[in-house]
Amino acid sequence: MKLNEFFVTIIRMKDQIKHQNNRVAIQVLIAEDDKVTMEILKKNLRGWGYNIVTVDTGQQAWKILKTGDIHMAVLDWIMPGMSGPELCQKVRQEKRDRYIYLILLTSKDNPKDIIQGLTAGADDYVTKPFNPHELKARLETGKRIILLESQLLESQNKLQEMATHDELTKLWNRRAIFQILDEEIIRSTRQHLPLGVIITDIDNFKRVNDTYGHQAGDVVLTEIASRLKKNVRKYDKVGRYGGDELFIILPNCNLVNLDFVGRRLQESINRKKIKTSQAEIHVTISLGGASSESAPDTPAEKLISESDKALLNAKKKGRNCFIISKKIQNQ
């Protein structure tokens, strides 16, 4: 992707996220043991469009904060079981994916208490009897922070996706698939399990592009990627190695399984033509495989080079063919 295209995508992404955030319903936990105060809070917060969850003890509040999908919490300072500041401290000590904005509700308003509450991890505090306009404004502040965080997380996830996936096929990209290979080799060695790999490419792909155009070629490549993904197990990984070369990692896969999977993949492409706007095109793939079954310490480079040689042999044998490297097998 060119740099300017990349920035256009980022800007579009930000707009999309902004649009989504406007519709996000903010979940607020209210922890308050006094029923009168609770009723006033409930009525106000509902009126301001928040989704609320209510509890009247510190323990119940902790249970919800720990497991529930809460964005903000309004916590009474003094509650049975656990105080507001204790709750703040517990929330902050926990490792969390998302931030919870914490507001303490208190009739304590001397600076010492306020410092204690904020030090415990509260973001803000409102003194009782609270002025509804003030509480509304303070909740809005929290909402802004929560939405900002959710925008950041969203774009982080999208950037992560962009950095590790191939844009056309949505498969793992070259860098990601080889990183996964390194990790899987370590895991397989530790667990004493065989690791299988397959390199495959489309037979006469250049001819497809030359005859039907590159758009049809893209459709063919995308369809093949999708069929391969459907025909491996969930924990197998399929990545785009080069132009039309795809790389498949098969954890816990011995030579018998490898043979079975390779043939299934080959057949998944061969048996049904691929629909493009130009024509229905019959394509085949050639595949080369290797497994660490008989040589557990096989490094990544060896697995790649052996499966690559097997792929060349499959091509030589007339294509639409799957060959497993004998070299590692015989070691």
Next chain:
Amino acid sequence: MSDQQNQSDVSPIDYASALERIGGDEDFLNELLELYTTEFSNHFEKLQDAIHKGDCQSIKDIGHTLKGSSANLSLIGLKEISYQMECAGQDKDINKAKDVLLILGKEFQRLKDYIDSR
């Protein structure tokens, strides 16, 4: 408690300020006052029990809770007396708590009379 005697001349609730706090909804304020009186009775019983047992922490906590809910409804006298109860618990002064309990009961009765007369 000369303050309390003075307060007996004024309304037990600053109605206008309570109403403003809940957005002017009179029906809702009446519901809240009803809820308050039910809750108050529970707290009052617990307070009596705590004073009897000499449980100063409970005296302090209940006093604190009552102070908060009284403040939210602008029950000026009840808020002040609850605060004194909280202080009695804090100071571990059971005799003071006993005195304050009597005043609290009287002020609550004033609120009930006020509600009934409306």
